[in-house]
Each structure stands twice: as structure tokens, then as C-alpha cells.
Amino acid sequence: MHADLIINMDTILTMDKDLRQLDDHQIVVKDGRIIDLCPQEEKRWTASKTLDGTDCIAIPGLINTHSHLPMSYFRGLADDLPLDIWLREYIWPMEAKTLNSSVIHDAALHGAAEMLKNGITMTHDMYFEMPAIADACTKAGLRALIGEAIISARLAEGQKPGDQLRILRQEYRDNPLVDFNLSPHSIYACLRSDLETSVEVAQELDLLLHIHLSETKEEVQTCLNKRGMRPVQYLKELGMLEIPLLIAHGIWMDESEMDLLVGTRASIASCTDSNLKLASGIAPLKGWTDKGINFAIATDGVASNNDLDILAELGNTARLHKAINEDPSFLPAAEALKHVTINAARALGVEESRGSLEIGKDADICILDHNSLCCQPLYNPYSHIVYAMNGRNVRDVVVGGKIVVQGGKLTQVDEAELIAKAKHYGKRILKELSQ
Ligand SMILES: [Zn+2]
Incomplete structure (x- = not known):
């Protein structure tokens, strides 16, 4: 069976009603939604794109x-x-x-x-x-x-x-x-x-x-x-x-x-x-x-x-x-x-389609990298996310099945351009305020 995207994860925190944690599973995405969460070893799916989530934790976006x-x-x-x-x-x-x-x-x-x-x-x-x-x-x-x-x-x-x-x-x-x-x-x-x-x-x-x-x-x-x-x-x-x-x-x-x-x-x-x-x-x-x-x-x-x-x-x-x-x-x-x-x-009234990683929900996913000094050893992924990690641990982000951040880099917009614009506007705002 063929999908758009497969994400092979060490750890998935689904945040579903039972707070299921899935280890060595894959998140399978098609047409912007999660269509399967299955053990990697089953090799049920092929896909146009694959993300490797070794040393990473996937949580809902x-x-x-x-x-x-x-x-x-x-x-x-x-x-x-x-x-x-x-x-x-x-x-x-x-x-x-x-x-x-x-x-x-x-x-x-x-x-x-x-x-x-x-x-x-x-x-x-x-x-x-x-x-x-x-x-x-x-x-x-x-x-x-x-x-x-x-x-x-x-x-x-x-x-x-x-x-x-x-x-x-x-x-x-x-x-x-x-x-x-x-x-x-x-x-x-x-x-x-x-x-x-x-x-x-x-x-x-x-x-x-x-x-x-x-x-x-x-x-x-x-x-x-x-x-x-x-x-x-x-x-x-x-x-x-x-x-x-x-x-x-x-x-x-x-x-x-x-x-x-x-x-x-x-x-x-x-x-x-x-x-x-x-x-x-x-x-x-x-x-x-x-x-x-x-x-x-x-x-x-x-x-x-x-x-x-x-x-x-x-x-x-x-x-x-x-x-x-x-x-x-x-x-x-x-x-x-x-x-x-x-x-x-x-x-926000969107819990039927977002907020947890479950089959049928939108493929909105945040992938956190724990392969760093501040996150090892890893006993409890929830603990690290709340007490040890911050935004700098975000490696990949998927919204509606599209990879919008990959390897810590934005894929849809040019970050350097955004920074240059912010510098420009900052100077302009100061000038306008002084007039
Ligand atoms: Zn406010």
C-alpha cells in the first residue's frame, strides 16, 4: 500500500485518551491525514517521502x-x-x-x-x-x-x-x-x-x-x-x-x-x-x-x-x-x-481533527530531537518535554501532511529574508516613533 509520507519513530506520544506511547512505530500519512500508526517491522507501507525519527519523539503539533x-x-x-x-x-x-x-x-x-x-x-x-x-x-x-x-x-x-x-x-x-x-x-x-x-x-x-x-x-x-x-x-x-x-x-x-x-x-x-x-x-x-x-x-x-x-x-x-x-x-x-x-x-473546538496523533486525524506533528547532552539519558519522554526541552529541540514539523520545518529549517519561507526584514522594520519603527 502506498502513502504520501512515512515517519519512522523511536517514540510516539499519541496524547489520545489512554495516553498511549508507541515505540518503534511509523506514522503513515496520506492526503494530509494520519492513515496508520503501525509497528515499523511490519513494513505495511511504501511512500513517496520518508522521515527518519531515530532518537526523536513525535507529539501532536x-x-x-x-x-x-x-x-x-x-x-x-x-x-x-x-x-x-x-x-x-x-x-x-x-x-x-x-x-x-x-x-x-x-x-x-x-x-x-x-x-x-x-x-x-x-x-x-x-x-x-x-x-x-x-x-x-x-x-x-x-x-x-x-x-x-x-x-x-x-x-x-x-x-x-x-x-x-x-x-x-x-x-x-x-x-x-x-x-x-x-x-x-x-x-x-x-x-x-x-x-x-x-x-x-x-x-x-x-x-x-x-x-x-x-x-x-x-x-x-x-x-x-x-x-x-x-x-x-x-x-x-x-x-x-x-x-x-x-x-x-x-x-x-x-x-x-x-x-x-x-x-x-x-x-x-x-x-x-x-x-x-x-x-x-x-x-x-x-x-x-x-x-x-x-x-x-x-x-x-x-x-x-x-x-x-x-x-x-x-x-x-x-x-x-x-x-x-x-x-x-x-x-x-x-x-x-x-x-x-x-x-x-x-x-478551539477542533479536538475531533487535531490535538492527538490518531488514525483519521490531521497529520499535524511535532518531532523533538533528544540526541543531545541536555536530554540524555531518557527515562520518561513526558518529563524531558516539559522539564528539559524547549523550542530548540524541535527538529521537524508537519502540518496537514506537509513538512514545513525539516532538520530545524523552514521549508516554505526564507528565514534569512525574514530576519533582514525585521531589522529593516525595527529601524523604521524607531524612526517613526521619534517623529
Ligand atoms: Zn492577548
Whole structure:
């Protein structure tokens, strides 16, 4: 029998419901999907292409549930500030002064390439100029669910949330890599009427809604002062707990708010590095775990992270939450890995096709090299992935059956060109800001 691609692996961590580990097996790919996972010795298949996974571990392609791809060129431009000042005095004015659709395209391409090199095969982005982001992700070979960012003050006269989205869903309907949803930025940057319209559009089109929430204590206090209720209660009043919802951050959620989320289709994207650097706080991962609320671990944008190394983020998150809960058994390695694979897929509503390596699912695969000083000896692959590895261990990445990173090198875009462009834009942004 003939396939498109065979990957011969020493170790496969399927991340399926039984967390099966398959040793000396092959992943067989045809038409972008996994069609077999079988012992190498059976030699059932021939293929047009073969990858050798000796000394490597295959895991599902990592899924990043909260990002802002076009912020690549703002990396390191405004550090060591609290979120409110960072956003209102630096990020939003910088965006207004320096960004247009061609800069957004190039910055998003840079971010997409960086994500792939870190083993991420799908991201959930929130930004403006969606076609520019969609084209960049398509070029790099990254899957993306791209949210139309809604900030009420930036809506044009007569423009309503979802106007752009409807057109783009039609235009890109044959593109298997990208899809679009709606991302009201936050409850503080959106008028109540725009949040209500967003819920109506999400209901009508059966979309996942994506919103920043409870990222700072001040945001919660403002909501209490203005609305007389806590942020999750406000979401409930708006009808957001009746639709699929992805809450970014959720740091200052209290127990009564967590109880409101139980049994809903809401998930949370926790962005440890960004939250630590902005000193926004530490999210209640233990509370979410105890109540069975689905959450994922995500990078956020590089203006606040400042990298897209989701494996490093995973290790930092596991360590931090063991320490603050004074419980080293909290978030064990295999459990932690679920939050960037199958649980992340669930958060985005794509767990039927992604998030684990199983027959019939999309061939989105991350291959990690353990043949190095920092990864030997190897007793437990989950342990190494969470506690010893980072993005530099990513050797090959496959998205929809296509090899987009091979031997640590991007196959679809020229990395040197991306670096040269970033240098060029960096100089231009500094000049524009000084005027
Ligand atoms: Zn964000």
C-alpha cells in the first residue's frame, strides 16, 4: 500500500485518551491525514517521502490558543511596564503610528515562521487586517483561527462586529489552513452594544468567541464599579456563557466566577510568561483543574512574552504552579502536555481533527530531537518535554501532511529574508516613533 509520507519513530506520544506511547512505530500519512500508526517491522507501507525519527519523539503539533502574530516587530520595544500603561501609552499608539496591512503581513509571517520552528502547528490569533494574517499563515504553512479584533473606538462609522468576518469566511472557504472568528478585545475596550452584537454573530454563525478577561485586578475593580458585578457575571449577562468561548488570561477570577463556567463551553488560555512579565498576576490553574474547567497554555504576543517558545512556557507554567500550590504533584508532565495539545484543541473546538496523533486525524506533528547532552539519558519522554526541552529541540514539523520545518529549517519561507526584514522594520519603527 502506498502513502504520501512515512515517519519512522523511536517514540510516539499519541496524547489520545489512554495516553498511549508507541515505540518503534511509523506514522503513515496520506492526503494530509494520519492513515496508520503501525509497528515499523511490519513494513505495511511504501511512500513517496520518508522521515527518519531515530532518537526523536513525535507529539501532536502544538496548539497555541492565544496569540497576536503581527506584534512580532514590537518585541522588546516596551518592557518593564504594567499592562494598562503598556497597552494605552505604548502598544496602541505604536500600532496607530506604524502598522498598515503590508507591515502586518510581514510581521505575521515572521511570527508564523517562529511559531512553526517552536513546534506550533495551529494558532488562535486576535488582531486587525485579517487577510494579511491569513495570507502570511498560508505562506508559512501554519494553521490559524484568526479573530476579527473588535475595539469599539476603532470601528469605522457604521461598521459592526462581524462585517469583515462574513466576507472572509466566503473568500477563504477553500483554504484548509485558515478560518476566522470574532475577538472582542475585552470588556473594557468594547461597548456593551458591540459585545452584544458579537454574541449574536457568534450564535448565528456557530463561532468560538475570543476575549481577554480579568487580566488585571484593576479590570475587575472597574467592572465592579461600572457594572456592579464581576467580569464573568457580566459575560453571563451578555449571553457569552451560552456559546463556545475562549477567555484569554482569567487571572483574577474568583470561585463564584469559576462556578459559573462549570458545564459551559468556555475554556481559558493561560499565558504564564506574559502574565509574569507584565506582573498581571498568576492564574488559578489549580482552581480550574479542581472544577474541571478546560484550559490551555498559550504564548500571547511577543510584545509581552517576548518569545513564542510554547514548550518553555509549558515548563515555566508547570514549575510555577507546583511552587505556588506547594504541591510538586500538581500538573505532572503528561498532564501538562495535554494543555498544549488535546486540551488546547478542545478549547478551539477542533479536538475531533487535531490535538492527538490518531488514525483519521490531521497529520499535524511535532518531532523533538533528544540526541543531545541536555536530554540524555531518557527515562520518561513526558518529563524531558516539559522539564528539559524547549523550542530548540524541535527538529521537524508537519502540518496537514506537509513538512514545513525539516532538520530545524523552514521549508516554505526564507528565514534569512525574514530576519533582514525585521531589522529593516525595527529601524523604521524607531524612526517613526521619534517623529
Ligand atoms: Zn492577548
